[in-house]
Amino acid sequence: MKHQTTEEKSYDYLYYLIALFTGVFVGAIIEQGFVYVIVGAVLGLLSAAFYLNVLVKGRGDA
Secondary structure: OOOOOOOOOOOHHHHHHHHHHHHHHHHHHHOOOHHHHHHHHHHHHHHHHHHHHHHOOOOOOO
16 A cells, blocks of 8 residues: 655745845835845845744744
8 A cells, every 4th residue: 555645835935936026126115226126136035035944944843
C-alpha cells in the first residue's frame, strides 16, 4: 500500500510581490525621483523577507 503525500503549495511569492508593489508605490508617492522607486522596491522586498523568515517562521507547527 502506497502512502500518497500531498505537497502544500507555498504562497510566499505573494508576500514578495505585494511588498514589491507597495514599495514601488510608496517610492513613487515621494516624488523625489526614480531612485526612490527603486529604493522603495528594495526596502519592500527586504521587509517581506524579514516577515517571512523571522516572524512567520514557525507557522507550520501551530
